[in-house]
Amino acid sequence: MQTLQEMSRHHRHADFRRRALGVLALNEGRSVEDISGVLRVTVPPVYKWARAWRERGLMGMLSGHVGGPPSKLTAGLLDVAERIARQEALTLGQIARKVHELHPEAPTFSVDRLSVGLRARGLSFKRNRLTLKKKRDPQRFESMQESLNKLREAAKDKDKGIELLYFDEAGIANVPNVQRSWSPLGEPHSADASITRKRVNVLGALNYAAGTLAFEVREHTVCRADVVNFLDRQARDSARDRLTVVVMDNASIHHNIDQDIIHQWMVRDRFVLLFLPPYSPELNLIEILWKQAKYHWREFVTWAAKDLRKEVQALFDGFGTKFNFSYT
Numbered sequence: 001m002q003t004l005q006e007m008s009r010h011h012r013h014a015d016f017r018r019r020a021l022g023v024l025a026l027n028e029g030r031s032v033e034d035i036s037g038v039l040r041v042t043v044p045p046v047y048k049w050a051r052a053w054r055e056r057g058l059m060g061m062l063s064g065h066v067g068g069p070p071s072k073l074t075a076g077l078l079d080v081a082e083r084i085a086r087q088e089a090l091t092l093g094q095i096a097r098k099v100h101e102l103h104p105e106a107p108t109f110s111v112d113r114l115s116v117g118l119r120a121r122g123l124s125f126k127r128n129r130l131t132l133k134k135k136r137d138p139q140r141f142e143s144m145q146e147s148l149n150k151l152r153e154a155a156k157d158k159d160k161g162i163e164l165l166y167f168d169e170a171g172i173a174n175v176p177n178v179q180r181s182w183s184p185l186g187e188p189h190s191a192d193a194s195i196t197r198k199r200v201n202v203l204g205a206l207n208y209a210a211g212t213l214a215f216e217v218r219e220h221t222v223c224r225a226d227v228v229n230f231l232d233r234q235a236r237d238s239a240r241d242r243l244t245v246v247v248m249d250n251a252s253i254h255h256n257i258d259q260d261i262i263h264q265w266m267v268r269d270r271f272v273l274l275f276l277p278p279y280s281p282e283l284n285l286i287e288i289l290w291k292q293a294k295y296h297w298r299e300f301v302t303w304a305a306k307d308l309r310k311e312v313q314a315l316f317d318g319f320g321t322k323f324n325f326s327y328t
Helices: 002-010 014-027 032-039 043-056 075-087 092-102 111-120 138-156 224-237 259-269 286-297 305-317
Strands: 162-173 199-207 212-218 243-248 271-275
Touching (some): 014 043, 199 224, 212 305
16 A cells, blocks of 8 residues: 555656545545545546456556546547648637637637647648739749759759859848747847847859859949849859859849840850749749848847948858758
């Protein structure tokens, strides 16, 4: 009985502690009905505990643990919750309320259990995103996507004679973008947002196959002349024995480049521009690099305005050595 007393006080599972208390109470002469009432269980389990102790001793008491009472969040309710979560952008509390609206007879379940269940089914709690997909031409998008896939395969094959660049600009401020990180409960990490704000702009060309980045930092607003001068340097540095294709979006400063310059790039450098369909930013892979730089590579600190250009230069100088990323 001493073992049962220890088990009733210290076992980590509540149902095992309950079993030990029930058998101890039976040994003291308490009725099954009294024990079931005190322990808040039905009568049959008390008989099962007594038989298990009588026939198998301690081993009988320790067998058959299934983690407590049946889950209130049944598989059927979890199916409903999963369907709701896939259809709408909702919090756990909102999902739970919708489940109960559809099934008012269902018992109240915890949102923690709901979170575990949804994660087990491949869902996660992430930032929602804005999209321009409804404004773009799906046929043009799919056609360009297929063409780019072929160009990427050709760029990886040295015998194909293709070099593929992804070009774009990005702005970097001295106050960091809000990031996610581990921090003490109730004490999130913070960066000074009261400082005078400043921004620099980066022009970049990402070489798909080589995994290299050519970039320049500008302290003024980027204009068409900056774009032309940057692309001209890339054209002059490109390999003459390969066709260089530059993928870029439809920003106004990318268009209306002098036709003589474009012709010179094509004839002299075998350097051509490929414009993406409108509203297709995900087809420009350098967008992934900008996101990594802003949200993952830079530290969550505020830079002094006078140091901004130097810090941004150092940040992108680290690409390929200190920082890398996957295109997927």
